[in-house]
Amino acid sequence: MQNNQRPEPSSRPLLKTRRHLDPTVIENLLESAAILLPTPTMDYALSIFDKIDDPDSSAYNVMIRAFTMKQFPQKALILFKQMLENAVPFDEFTFPCTLKSCSRLRGRKEGKQIHAQIVKCGFWSNGIVLNTLIHMYANCGEIEIARKVFDGMPERDIFAWNSMFSGYVKSGYYEDAVRLFYEMRALGVRFNEITLVSVLTASGRLADIELGEWIAEYTRANGLVVNVNLVTALVDMYAKCGELDKAQRLFDQMDRRDVVAWSAMISGYSQARRCKEALDLFSEMQIANLHPNEVTMVSVLSCCAVLGTLETGKWVHLYIKKKRMKLTVTLGTALIDFYAKCGQIDSATEVFQMMPSKNVYSWTALIQGLANNGQGKKALKFYQLMRERNIEPNDVTFIGVLSACSHFGLVDEGHEFFNSMSKEFGIEPRMEHYGCMVDILGRAALIKEAYQFIKKMPFQPNAVIWRTLLASCRAHKNVEIGEEAVKQLVSLELMHSGDYILLSNIYASVGRWEDAMRTRNQMKERGIKKTPGCSLIELEGEIYEFLAEENAYPLKEVYCAAEDMIKQIKAAGYVPNTADARIDAEEDDKEAAVSHHSEKLAIAFGLIRTPPGATIRISKNLRVCTDCHNAAKIISKVYNREIVLRDRNRFHHFKEGSCSCNDYW
DNA sequence: TTAGGGTTAG
Numbered sequence: 001m002q003n004n005q006r007p008e009p010s011s012r013p014l015l016k017t018r019r020h021l022d023p024t025v026i027e028n029l030l031e032s033a034a035i036l037l038p039t040p041t042m043d044y045a046l047s048i049f050d051k052i053d054d055p056d057s058s059a060y061n062v063m064i065r066a067f068t069m070k071q072f073p074q075k076a077l078i079l080f081k082q083m084l085e086n087a088v089p090f091d092e093f094t095f096p097c098t099l100k101s102c103s104r105l106r107g108r109k110e111g112k113q114i115h116a117q118i119v120k121c122g123f124w125s126n127g128i129v130l131n132t133l134i135h136m137y138a139n140c141g142e143i144e145i146a147r148k149v150f151d152g153m154p155e156r157d158i159f160a161w162n163s164m165f166s167g168y169v170k171s172g173y174y175e176d177a178v179r180l181f182y183e184m185r186a187l188g189v190r191f192n193e194i195t196l197v198s199v200l201t202a203s204g205r206l207a208d209i210e211l212g213e214w215i216a217e218y219t220r221a222n223g224l225v226v227n228v229n230l231v232t233a234l235v236d237m238y239a240k241c242g243e244l245d246k247a248q249r250l251f252d253q254m255d256r257r258d259v260v261a262w263s264a265m266i267s268g269y270s271q272a273r274r275c276k277e278a279l280d281l282f283s284e285m286q287i288a289n290l291h292p293n294e295v296t297m298v299s300v301l302s303c304c305a306v307l308g309t310l311e312t313g314k315w316v317h318l319y320i321k322k323k324r325m326k327l328t329v330t331l332g333t334a335l336i337d338f339y340a341k342c343g344q345i346d347s348a349t350e351v352f353q354m355m356p357s358k359n360v361y362s363w364t365a366l367i368q369g370l371a372n373n374g375q376g377k378k379a380l381k382f383y384q385l386m387r388e389r390n391i392e393p394n395d396v397t398f399i400g401v402l403s404a405c406s407h408f409g410l411v412d413e414g415h416e417f418f419n420s421m422s423k424e425f426g427i428e429p430r431m432e433h434y435g436c437m438v439d440i441l442g443r444a445a446l447i448k449e450a451y452q453f454i455k456k457m458p459f460q461p462n463a464v465i466w467r468t469l470l471a472s473c474r475a476h477k478n479v480e481i482g483e484e485a486v487k488q489l490v491s492l493e494l495m496h497s498g499d500y501i502l503l504s505n506i507y508a509s510v511g512r513w514e515d516a517m518r519t520r521n522q523m524k525e526r527g528i529k530k531t532p533g534c535s536l537i538e539l540e541g542e543i544y545e546f547l548a549e550e551n552a553y554p555l556k557e558v559y560c561a562a563e564d565m566i567k568q569i570k571a572a573g574y575v576p577n578t579a580d581a582r583i584d585a586e587e588d589d590k591e592a593a594v595s596h597h598s599e600k601l602a603i604a605f606g607l608i609r610t611p612p613g614a615t616i617r618i619s620k621n622l623r624v625c626t627d628c629h630n631a632a633k634i635i636s637k638v639y640n641r642e643i644v645l646r647d648r649n650r651f652h653h654f655k656e657g658s659c660s661c662n663d664y665w
Numbered sequence: 666t667t668a669g670g671g672t673t674a675g
Contacts, residue, residue, distance in 0.1 A: 065666070096666040131667045162668035169669095197669040232670040263671040270672095298672040333673040364674040396675050403675095432675070 027058055034066035042066060042075075057083075057091045065097045073101035077110055090117060092126050099132040108140035131159040138167020158192055165198035177202035178211060193230050200233040204240035212237040228254070232261045239268025259293050267299040275303035279312065291323075294331045301334040305341040313338045327355055333362045340369025343659065360394055368400035371407060379404035380413070395427050402436035406443050414440040435465050442472025447481050463494035467502075474502045477509040497528050 026048070034045035042063075049055060049063055060083050067076035080098045083090065095118055102111040115133060123129045130153055137146035150156065150164050161184060168177035181199045184191060196215050203211040216234055224230055231254055238247035251257065251265045262285045269278035282300050285292060292300070297316055304313035317335060325331070332355040339348035352358070352366045363386045370379035383401050386393065393401070398421055405414035418437055421427045434457055441450035450469055454461050466485045473482030486503050489495045500523035507515035653659065 061666080093666050100667080128667050133667095135668070157667090159668050164668095166668065192668090194669040201670075227669095229670045234670090236671065258670095260671050265671085267671060293671095295672045302673075328672085330673045335673095337674065359673090361674045366674090368674060394674090399675050 026052060027062070030059060031062050034062050035069065040070065042070060042072065055088070057089055057094065060088055061091070061093045061097070064094065064101075068097040068101045068104075071104075073104040076101040077105070077107070080114070084117070090121050090123075092123060092129060095123060095126075095129045096132040099129075099136040103136045103139040106140050108137075108142055111136045111140055125154075127153070127155065127157060127160070131157070131163055134160060134167065135163040138163060139170060141171060143167055143171045143173060156189075158190070158195070161189065161191070162194050162198065165195055165202075169198045169201045172205075174202040174205045178206065178208065181211075193224055193227050196224075197229055197233045200230075200237045204233075204237035207241050209241040209243065212241055225253075226255075228256060228258060228261065232258075232264050235261065236264040236268070239264065239271070242272065244268055244272055244274070257288075257290070259290055259296060262288075262290055263293070263296040263299065266296060270299040270303050273306065275306045278303045279307075279309075292319075294320075294325050294328050297325065298330050298334040301331075301338045305334075305338040308342055310342040310344065313342065327351075329355070329357055329359050329362060332358070333365050336362060336365040336369060340365065340373060343373060345369055345373040345375060358391075360391055360397060363391055364394070364397045364400055367397060367404065371400050371404035374407060376404035376408035376410070380410075393425060393427075395421075395430060395433070398427065398429075399432055399436060402433060402440065406436060406440040409444050411440055411444045411446065431459075431462055431465070434461070435468055438465055438468045439472070442469060443475070445472075445476045447472055447476055447478045451481050451484070461488075463489055463492055463496075466492070467496075467499060470499060470502045470506075474506045474509065477506065479506055479510060479512075482506040495528070497523060500528065 030045060030048050030052075033048055034042065037044065045063065045066060049059065052059055060079055064076045064079050067073070067079065076098060080094070082088075083094070095114065098114055099111060102108075102114065114136075118124055118129055118133070130149055134146045134149050137143070137149065146164065146167050150160060153160060161180075164180060165177050168174070168180065177199060181191075181195070181202075184195075196219070200212060200215055203209075203215070212234075215237075219225060219227075219230060219234065231250065235247045235251050235254075238244070238250065247265065247268050251261065254261060262281070266278050266281050266285070269275070269281060278299060282292070282296070285296070297320060300316055301313055304310075304316065320327075320331070320335075327335075332351055335351045336348045339345065339351060348366060348369050352362060355362060363382065367379045367382050367386075370376070370382065379400065383393070383397070383404075386397075398417060401417050402414055405411075405417065414437060418429060418433065421429050421433065434454075437453060438450045441447075441453060447469075450472060454465055454469060457465075466488045470482055470485040470489070473479070473485060482503060486495070486499060489499050500519055504516040504519040507513070507519060
């Protein structure tokens with residue numbers, strides 16, 4: 001070239017020689033522009049395509065394939081429609097990519113229309129077409145149709161089997177995936193690494209460690225440990241089977257760890273509720289210079305929510321914004337849940353409103369968050385809005401809705417929602433929903449009604465139900481039904497230390513101090529140890545301990561001080577109840593959940609008695625729960641006191657009825 | 666031209 005300049009990326013030389021009219025040349029050029037050129041857009045390819053007078057099937061196929069590959073599935077389908085309108089004949093290469101685009105878009109309607117075209121054009125026996133058809137149906141939630149196509153195939157290759165496995169796994173039919181794998185082996189069909197990845201996901205979700213170990217052994221024996229996808233699936237399987245040490249060891253041995261491998265390991269710790277370790281690993285990931293993505297952040301935020309590390313979570317949110325990460329439904333929901341659990345309900349609402357798409361999880365997280373942060377009316381408003389948007393609620397949504405009703409004494413509404421579950425939505429109420437109803441009635445002082453409600457339950461009430469009733473009896477001083485609840489708990493052999501404390505407090509509430517002491521002594525005699533419900537008050541370096549259940553202060557004095565504070569809280573419009581403590585606690589820490597109530601009493605006592613400027617430290621590893629939070633807010637206003645509550649991770653500063661929080665690690 | 670790993674609400 002004389003002028004040393006590169007030619008413009010156009011077809012000028014071709015035009016000069018008029019070779020651009022040669023269809024073979026045009027098609028090669030189109031393929032290069034659409035598929036081989038590493039450009040993220042399709043502008044150049046489109047300009048060539050538009051110059052072709054009557055594009056044939058091959059030209060369309062190239063464009064459809066390129067749009068599918070470059071993540072423009074919508075455009076691929078538009079071109080397919082154009083082919084139909086322009087009567088361009090489909091061939092065997094048209095369908096696989098078009099169906100893949102349908103899968104990406106979860107377009108089952110479009111997929112079915114394309115299926116009709118496949119039958120019409122006589123491609124119903126083409127193996128590759130059928131394989132992608134299975135994949136499309138399985139990905140669009142039509143797993144039964146996918147299976148019908150699979151079963152109807154005269155010959156199934158590895159693609160057909162793998163499409164079926166991944167379909168089962170993506171739809172959550174893990175047992176079916178495992179069953180099919182055993183069938184495959186019984187038939188002597190060869191599987192490959194891709195098969196194993198899907199089956200590992202299934203065995204992890206089912207906690208089927210036996211199958212998982214078998215695959216791990218197979219992987220080692222056949223030298224497959226070089227496959228990053230397969231090893232990541234193994235790490236994930238071990239983590240989901242509760243074998244975190246094995247998962248970590250395998251992760252450590254990996255030569256190359258990508259963002260998915262790190263995310264799998266972080267989520268492993270997160271799901272095992274080993275949140276501190278998950279966050280440590282997240283720091284390590286950054287030191288290793290690996291960039292987290294949306295999926296990593298979901299696990300990280302979930303840990304921040306559990307630990308109550310507001311500052312860390314806020315940093316994660318800033319990072320998400322700075323890196324312009326996509327606010328996916330999952331990520332948005334994790335953010336809502338994080339902010340709500342840290343008491344920042346306005347930020348949770350803001351995130352919800354920013355989300356481009358929402359599902360039942362996001363709505364439920366917000367409703368639950370609002371209900372737990374004392375905004376029951378708003379929670380119900382969002383439920384109404386959700387219904388107006390035609391989002392179908394599920395069983396979890398109703399736990400949020402019913403708990404909003406209980407915080408606000410909405411008995412009639414509670415009944416209506418409870419009845420609507422099965423009538424309108426075909427959801428049979430579970431133990432938890434009955435528990436919510438008992439709580440609603442109990443908080444509203446309808447103790448007899450709550451008791452009758454339990455009696456009419458269609459299945460045996462569990463200890464939580466009786467404990468909820470017992471807590472209501474304590475709040476509303478009902479000795480008779482309280483004793484009945486205890487009788488039931490004794491018969492179920494599920495009496496906890498907290499139940500004795502509740503019964504003792506019921507006696508105390510009606511001035512039966514001897515019975516109150518007798519109940520506590522009974523607990524000691526029966527060797528039932530109470531998790532110390534103590535609060536520590538840190539004042540000028542000195543630590544003062546408050547033990548509610550011991551005789552550090554006479555029972556009567558502790559009780560009356562707590563009662564006085566509860567009156568103040570009620571006067572300010574909030575109804576405290578032990579059910580919140582139970583909701584707040586870790587699932588495996590029931591003992592702590594129950595003792596939390598006594599702790600709140602101790603805090604109440606401490607708040608009133610301690611001098612200004614004191615820091616109340618929450619004992620054990622519990623978070624400052626909603627009740628404590630609200631109590632402190634109200635006390636700071638009513639008693640005009642500055643209060644600092646401190647739990648494992650945060651300082652909560654209360655002043656004039658509002659709160660600000662700081663992480664301290 | 667078709668198949669694969671990590672994520673959310675109780």
